[in-house]
Structures are given as C-alpha cells and as structure tokens.
Amino acid sequence: MTYKYSFENLEVWQLSRAYAKRVYEITKAHFPASEMYGLSSQIQRAAVSISSNITEGVSRKTPKEELRFIEVAYASLMETYNQWYIALDINYIDEKTFKDIQQQVDKLANKLNSFARAIERRMEGSAPRQGEVEFPDERRNDSPINQLTD
Numbered sequence: 001m002t003y004k005y006s007f008e009n010l011e012v013w014q015l016s017r018a019y020a021k022r023v024y025e026i027t028k029a030h031f032p033a034s035e036m037y038g039l040s041s042q043i044q045r046a047a048v049s050i051s052s053n054i055t056e057g058v059s060r061k062t063p064k065e066e067l068r069f070i071e072v073a074y075a076s077l078m079e080t081y082n083q084w085y086i087a088l089d090i091n092y093i094d095e096k097t098f099k100d101i102q103q104q105v106d107k108l109a110n111k112l113n114s115f116a117r118a119i120e121r122r123m124e125g126s127a128p129r130q131g132e133v134e135f136p137d138e139r140r141n142d143s144p145i146n147q148l149t150d
Helices: 011-030 039-058 063-089 095-125
Strands: none
Touching: 011 039, 011 063, 011 095, 039 063, 039 095, 063 095
C-alpha cells in the first residue's frame, strides 16, 4: 500500500493542483512566446505557490504556523487573479476564458478561507502543545482571507 501524506487528502490541495494545471494549459495555449519569461512565468509560479504553501502549512507543528502558510497561499491565488485581469486587458485571453478561470478562483478562494477558519477555531479551542510557547494572537480581523464565505 502506498503511503499518503495528510495534505494529499485535502480537497483544497487537490483543487489547487487542478488550478495550477489549468494555469499552465491556458498560458501555453494563449500567451505569446515572448511572455515565456514575463507574465506566463509569473502566473505559473504564483499558481504553483498555492499548493506548495498549503503543503508546507499542513506540515508545520503549530496551528499559528499552518494558518500563516494558508494566508500566503490565498495571497498567491489573488496574485494570479490580478494577472488574469492583465491577461484579459492585453487580449491574451478572451472573456469566456476569464469567466471560466474566475469560477475556479472563487471556488479555491472559498475553500482556502474555510480551511483558514477551521485552523482559527482549532487555535481558539486548544492550549499550546507541550513544550510550545504561547504567543499573542496576531491575526488581523480585516484580512481579506477573513472576508470570504463558503
């Protein structure tokens, strides 16, 4: 039997992989070769960063560390969203492609937000693990990750 790491079971991680794959498909099919080291590369790296940060966050020892990486994953998703707008503005993608990707971004943003809220609930309901130092809560209530809903 093949071992499965905990992050591999997460729907949010699976969605982020599918999103990265879609980013590569669209950029390879629609972006000009002159963008290989420009917008194509930028959006691809940001898309890969989403699943990478989910993985790294889940691998951390404390919920506080885990939450920070989920926030970074969300920020990377928003970075790609901005880049899709730019791609639309300069006619690398059409409105239909943008709407399709927008739906995928919305779904992934909601899943990341739900995951972050679950971690926050775990932080509020549990004492530090043995040997850990308890730090004051530094979460910002006005963070964009806290403004989305399922």
